[in-house]
Amino acid sequence: MTTNTITPGPASRLWMAVPAVSFGGIGVGLLLMEVVRFSYGFWAGIAGCVIASCLLFYQAYSKPRRDLVSLFTPLYAVLIFLIPNEVGSMVIVQVVFAATISLLSVRVEKLFNVKKTEKKTMKQMLNEYIMRIEPLLSRVDEETGHLVAQALLRFKFGLYESATDNCNKALDRLRAIEPYPRVLERALLILRERASGLAISRVVTYPEHVFTEEDSEYLAIHLPENLVDDPATLDLDNTLILLYAVGIETSPLDEQALEEHQRFIIQILESYKEKLAEAAAT
Template structure:
C-alpha cells in the first residue's frame, strides 16, 4: 500500500502534464484526484501506526486546501508535481521515523504472539497444576503487575504453604518462591541481595528466557523474576480458565517481560 502514495501522486501529476502538453479540453483539476487519493492513503498509513504522525494525518486537509482552488493549467501541474514529491518525502519520513504499522490487535479473548507460543510450550509441563495453585498463580501475577508487591508476596507465600508435588510441578513452586522473595524486596525498596533464588538448570525447558552464562548478577536476578512471573502467567492461563479475563488485562505486561 505504501507504493500507492507515489504512484497515485505522480500518476495524477502525469495526467495533468499530458492534459497540459496536448491541450486536452478537460478540466485539469480532475488529475488532482490522484494527489487527493495519495493523501488519504498516506493518512491511513499514519493512522495504523502506534505512533501517530500529525503531519501525515492532516495531508488530506492540505490536499483540498492547496489543490481545491481554481488555478491555470500550468500552475496546477507544477503544484501537483511538488505535492506528489512532498507526499513521497512524508511517506519516507513516516516509514523511518514512525516505525512499522502496529501488529494487529489480538482478540480480547486470545493471547498475542509470542506470549501465546510460550504459554502453549509450557502446557504439558504444567499439566499437573491443580485449579487452586493455578488460581493463586493468577492472583500473584495480577497483583505484581499492579505494583501491589506486598499483596503479591503474601499471595505467593500462602500458595507455597498449600503446594505439594502432587498439586503443582516443581518449576511452578520455584516460581512462587522467587516471586515471593523479590516482591518482598520490591515492597521495601531493598537493593538486590548478594544471594538470591534462581531456577535450577533442570527447569530450563519451561523458562521463557534461558539464562545466559555471561549474565552478571543483576541480569540474573532480573531474569529469575521475569521467568517466574511468566511461568505463573502460563500456569494460570493453562489451568485456570476463570482467571482469563484478569490475565488478559495484564497481557501487555507479560508481553513486555518476554522482550529480551
C-alpha cells in the same frame, strides 16, 4: 516485535541433471548426424531438451519457494520443439535452450532453496511457550492456579504484601501436586523474595532463590551466560512469564484479567529481542 526464521530446503543434486541431459542429448544428436549420417539425429537433442525441461520443472516444484519461469519451461519446450516448425531442429536453438534451462537450474538451486523469511511475533512465541510447558500446566489445579494468578497480578500492581501472601498460599498447595512442580515452587519463591524486598523498599541484588539448569525447559527466555547482564532480573522475568502461563491456563476466574495485562508479559519478551536474536545467530 518479530523474530525472523529462515528455513533451508533439502540439499539436492538434481540441478546437475538438467545440463547433463540437455547437452548430452544435443551431443548424441550431433554424433548421429555427423558420424552416422542419420538425418533425424536432431531428435536426440530435442528429446534431451524436453526431458531436461521436465527435470527443471520437478526441481523448481520441489523447492520451498517456487520459480514460475522454471515451472513453465516444459511448456516452452513443447512450443519450441514439439509443435511442427523449422526452428526446433536447429542445433543452435537447442544449445541456446539447453544453456538457458541450465542457468535457470542453478538459479533455482541458489535462490529458491530457502523459504521466505517468516516473521514470528512475541505473542506467537508466548503461545508456543505455553503449549511447550503444557505437561507442567496440566498438573496444576484451579485453586492453585488462582492463587498464582493473584500473586502475579498483585505484584504487578505494587501490592507486594498481598502478593507475598498469595505466594505462601500457593506454595502450601503445591505439596499436593504429583510429581512435585519444583520449577513452579522456585518461581513462587523468587517472586515472594522480590515482593518481600519491595514491600520494605529493599532491592534484592543477590537473591537466595534462583532457577537451576533443570528448570530450563520450563523457562521462556534462554540466553547464554555471556549475554546475561543481570541473572536476578532474568530469573524474575522468567518467573513472571511462567506464572502468567500457569494462571491463564489453569484459572478461569483470572483469565480475563490476565488477558487484559498480556501486554505486560509481551513487553518483557520484547526487552530481550536483540539478545534472543543474537543467541539464535550463534
